[in-house]
Amino acid sequence: xxxxxxxCIVLVVGLSINMNAxxxxxxxxxxxxxxxxxxxVKVLGFNLEDVRLLDSPFKDNMMLESNWIFSxxxxxxxxxxxxxxxxxxxxxxxxxxxxxxxxxxxLDCDLRGHSTGHILSGLALLYAATGENKYKIKSDSLVTGLxxxxxxxxxxGYLSAFPQNLIDRAIAGKSVWAPWYTQHKLFSGLMDQYLxxxxxxxxxxxxxxxxxxxxxxxxxxxEERKRMLKNEFGGMNDSFYTLYEITGDSKYKFxxxxxxxxxxxxxxxxxxxxLNKKHANxxxxxxxxxxxxxxxxxxxxxxxxxxxxxxTVVNHHTFITGSNSDKEKFFEPDHLSEHxxxxxxxxxxxxxxxxxxxxxxxxxxxxxxxxFYEKALYNHILGQQDPKKGMIAYFLPMKPGAYKVYxxxxxxxxxxxxxGFENQAKYGEFIYYHDTGxxxxxxxxxxxxxxxxxxxxxxxxxxxxxxxxxxxxxxxSPVSMPINIRYPSxxxxxxxxxxxxxxxxxxxxxxxxxxxxxxxxxxTIEVSFNMTIKVIPTSDNPNIAAITYGxxxxxxxxxxxxxxxxxxxxxxxxxxxxxxxxxxIPSNLSNQLNFDAKKLEKSIVKKNDTSLEFKIKGADNxxxxxxxxxxERYVIYWNLSK
Numbered sequence: 258x259x260x261x262x263x264x265c266i267v268l269v270v271g272l273s274i275n276m277n278a279x280x281x282x283x284x285x286x287x288x289x290x291x292x293x294x295x296x297x298v299k300v301l302g303f304n305l306e307d308v309r310l311l312d313s314p315f316k317d318n319m320m321l322e323s324n325w326i327f328s329x330x331x332x333x334x335x336x337x338x339x340x341x342x343x344x345x346x347x348x349x350x351x352x353x354x355x356x357x358x359x360x361x362x363x364l365d366c367d368l369r370g371h372s373t374g375h376i377l378s379g380l381a382l383l384y385a386a387t388g389e390n391k392y393k394i395k396s397d398s399l400v401t402g403l404x405x406x407x408x409x410x411x412x413x414g415y416l417s418a419f420p421q422n423l424i425d426r427a428i429a430g431k432s433v434w435a436p437w438y439t440q441h442k443l444f445s446g447l448m449d450q451y452l453x454x455x456x457x458x459x460x461x462x463x464x465x466x467x468x469x470x471x472x473x474x475x476x477x478x479x480e481e482r483k484r485m486l487k488n489e490f491g492g493m494n495d496s497f498y499t500l501y502e503i504t505g506d507s508k509y510k511f512x513x514x515x516x517x518x519x520x521x522x523x524x525x526x527x528x529x530x531x532l533n534k535k536h537a538n539x540x541x542x543x544x545x546x547x548x549x550x551x552x553x554x555x556x557x558x559x560x561x562x563x564x565x566x567x568x569t570v571v572n573h574h575t576f577i578t579g580s581n582s583d584k585e586k587f588f589e590p591d592h593l594s595e596h597x598x599x600x601x602x603x604x605x606x607x608x609x610x611x612x613x614x615x616x617x618x619x620x621x622x623x624x625x626x627x628x629f630y631e632k633a634l635y636n637h638i639l640g641q642q643d644p645k646k647g648m649i650a651y652f653l654p655m656k657p658g659a660y661k662v663y664x665x666x667x668x669x670x671x672x673x674x675x676x677g678f679e680n681q682a683k684y685g686e687f688i689y690y691h692d693t694g695x696x697x698x699x700x701x702x703x704x705x706x707x708x709x710x711x712x713x714x715x716x717x718x719x720x721x722x723x724x725x726x727x728x729x730x731x732x733x734s735p736v737s738m739p740i741n742i743r744y745p746s747x748x749x750x751x752x753x754x755x756x757x758x759x760x761x762x763x764x765x766x767x768x769x770x771x772x773x774x775x776x777x778x779x780x781t782i783e784v785s786f787n788m789t790i791k792v793i794p795t796s797d798n799p800n801i802a803a804i805t806y807g808x809x810x811x812x813x814x815x816x817x818x819x820x821x822x823x824x825x826x827x828x829x830x831x832x833x834x835x836x837x838x839x840x841x842i843p844s845n846l847s848n849q850l851n852f853d854a855k856k857l858e859k860s861i862v863k864k865n866d867t868s869l870e871f872k873i874k875g876a877d878n879x880x881x882x883x884x885x886x887x888x889e890r891y892v893i894y895w896n897l898s899k
Contacts, residue, residue: 280305280382280683281499283552283619284691286452291505294552297560298619300690303705305385305453308685311702311717314884315684318642319386322681325647326379328666331395333358334376335402337369337418342409359668360829367434370418370443372670372678373399377446379678381453386685393454400450400459403443407462413472414465416443424473427488428481437516440466441491441542442675448499460503467500471508474515486518492542498549513550518543525562530569532587537574538672540566541609548616560620567617570610571629577793577803577893578810578883579633580653581606584836594798597894599840602653604673607637608680615687622690624767627698628746628808630687634699635721636810638680640884641673648826649677651835653883657848657892658815659840660825668829688716694739696769700726712736712776721809721882722869724748725785736776741769747807748786755782790861790871792854792897800897802854804861804880811861811871811880815890819843825888840890848892850876857897 283294284301295301310316332346336355339346346355361368377399384392407416415421417440424440426433444466450459477485497513500506524531532540544563551559573590575581580602582588588596611630618626641650641661648663651673664674689705690696700720706713711732718726728740744751746767753760753770764770772782788807795801804811819841828834850873852860860874871880883893 280378280449280679280686281452281502282615289452290502292502292553294502294549297552297555300619300622300692300696302615302619302686303689303691303707305382305683305686306388307706307708308386308688309704309706310386310685311704311715313702314639315701317644318639318681319383319684321642321644321647322379322678323383323392325666326376326383326678327391327395329358329376330356331398331402334373334399335406337362337364338373338403338406338416340364341418341420342406344406344409356667358670360665360670361672362670367419367423367436368439371439371672372442372675373403373418374439374442374444374446375675375678377443377459378449379682381446381449382679382682385453386682396450396454396456400447400456400462403447404458404462407465412469414467414469416462416466427490428477428485430484430487433488435489435491437485437488437490437493439491440470441493441496444493444496444500448496448503451503463500464504467497467509467512470512474512482515483518483520486516486520489536489539490516490518492546494546495542495549498546498553502549502553513546516546525565526558528565530573530590532569532574533589535587536585537582537587538585538603538606538609541606541613545609545613545616548613551620552616563613564617567610567613571625573796576602576655577805578602578636578653579607579610579629580637581610591796594795594801594894597655597657597801599654599656599659599838600652600836601655602637604637604641604649604651604653604680605676607633608673608676611638611687618690622696624743624746624769627687627743628767631699631745631808634684634687635808636883640882640886642677642681643825644887649674654840655893656840656842657894658842658846658890660820660890661887662824662835662838663826665826665829669827671835689714694741694773696741696743697728698743710736710738721788721807722867724788724807725783727784728782730776730778730780732776732778737774738776739771739773740776740782741771742782742784744768744770745786745808747788747791747805749789750787752785753782754784756780757783790858792857794854795894799854801894802857802897803894804857806869806871806882809869810883810893811869812883812886813848813878813892813895814881814886815846815892817889818846820890842890846890848895849898850878850895851898853897 282302283298285304332355336346362372380392380396423433423436427436444463447459447463450456494513494516497509501509544566547559548563574587582603583596583598584600585603614626614630637653643663650661650663651671688699688701688703700718702718704715713731715729716726720726744764744766748766751762753762791805792802793805821841861871864870864872869882
């Protein structure tokens with residue numbers, strides 16, 4: 258039986274790889290889209306180029322990421338592609354000229370080439386976030402090389418670092434490591450090059466790849482399609498919806514719906530949590546794809562299913578840091594205390610949950626979406642990059658006494674390394690949103706240029722070291738509009754001043770503070786929130802708890818005893834050591850605190866007013882933000898006395 262369009266949701270149970278989506282949201286990239294994706298949303302995103310980060314740890318991370326991307330020569334990133342196509346690269350098989358990449362980019366890894374796709378996205382985002390031409394120059398060198406390979410292959414538009422027979426193996430149901438996943442990385446990176454870097458050659462390459470896919474897949478029977486989709490395929494549906502939006506070509510809509518994997522997620526249609534033991538990050542991109550379908554075509558299910566999934570994951574499967582999963586899999590809902598292992602919190606899961614959050618927020622701008630985004634951004638993403646070398650941690654371990662294990666520059670290139678090339682480049686993407694007015698969601702030093710309103714808004718803050726922020730307006734003429742400032746759910750109270758005059762606040766935490774007036778050049782808004790210490794028990798065990806200060810998770814800094822080289826880095830000589838890592842936790846390291854929750858909250862004091870460092874009265878433990886603990890052991894969850 259030939260493939261028939263079936264409207265439902267998707268699951269693939271797969272291996273340990275990440276699946277990312279194009280960095281496009283409704284309201285962006287005007288003039289580059291044939292279809293309208295704004296008709297089903299309430300608030301719109303700004304283009305990344307409209308927001309510039311000011312000095313902060315976020316900007317520091319972005320610059321560190323930039324340095325790493327530039328340290329990887331384009332010849333190395335293209336080597337596996339050229340080898341696959343028989344394109345000349347260097348004498349003596351490349352030994353004299355090309356230092357080959359290792360790990361998941363080695364020439365005998367089925368996923369080879371995925372990092373090039375990520376880096377194309379990372380460079381595009383860096384170009385948008387900074388406006389610096391060096392990112393476009395490197396991008397163009399990669400796009401030019403890939404175009405050369407595509408022409409040399411001469412296979413109806415096919416492009417990859419591996420031969421087509423890996424795709425054939427997936428279609429036949431034979432053992433192969435996720436070739437469509439890797440294709441998705443290339444699709445995403447090339448479309449980001451078009452959307453952010455105005456690269457028409459990148460668009461032509463990806464259209465050729467999609468045309469090849471159409472001819473390859475259209476003849477398959479429904480049985481063959483379902484068999485192929487048992488192999489992890491990343492966010493191919495999202496990629497094809499995006500290409501459909503860019504071009505208006507119905508072939509790409511067909512392909513997006515072709516990658517609809519109905520086998521595993523039917524229960525979510527009935528709002529049943531069936532996530533236990535499922536590979537967590539296989540789910541999320543498919544839900545992003547469904548969200549893209551909703552933005553283009555509407556449909557109640559296309560909205561309700563991702564919303565149910567998001568609420569289920571955030572409320573029942575998520576650690577205090579905004580992370581989820583243990584050894585990459587969901588577990589029974591509300592069983593967090595049983596899964597405080599050294600392999601929790603895959604970074605790719607958080608990356609994709611933040612993407613899904615942005616899509617859902619556009620439909621219904623509730624504070625819960627921003628609160629989660631802030632929690633995951635600060636406590637996971639910001640702290641997963643090694644501040645010395647820019648390497649990325651695969652997991653955020655919840656195991657008491659563990660530490661972050663970072664990738665290596667030459668021999669890792671894990672999935673979370675790939676998403677890391679993007680994470681650190683796009684911190685400006687969710688700070689501000691808009692309809693007829695402005696939404697201030699995150700308190701990150703930045704400057705927004707709202708071209709349509711002819712206004713610039715500068716945000717100055719040392720948050721979260723202080724619970725306040727200041728907005729300053731610059732404009733050539735007065736602008737009448739509402740300014741919606743998030744009143745976080747974690748805030749005990751708030752104070753707002755406009756031009757140093759205190760305002761009456763009627764809003765409650767978990768809503769927006771709405772300020773409507775005619776804004777003039779030089780006007781200021783100052784907002785202060787009361788940040789408090791809270792002890793948050795796990796849902797299944799009131800004696801296992803984490804400590805927060807506002808949205809920030811405070812962890813115990815536990816020193817470096819027993820950390821053996823190459824710690825805190827992965828050992829590439831050991832097969833997938835990030836997945837079997839022995840932390841050599843000292844036997845005397847304890848996460849026991851002789852307090853109950855209420856007494857503990859009252860016993861934590863800030864050491865000084867200039868930094869987020871706390872001490873527990875009557876104990877030796879020093880607490881710091883988990884994002885600021887590197888190269889040493891820590892404790893996130895404590896065992897409290899009964």
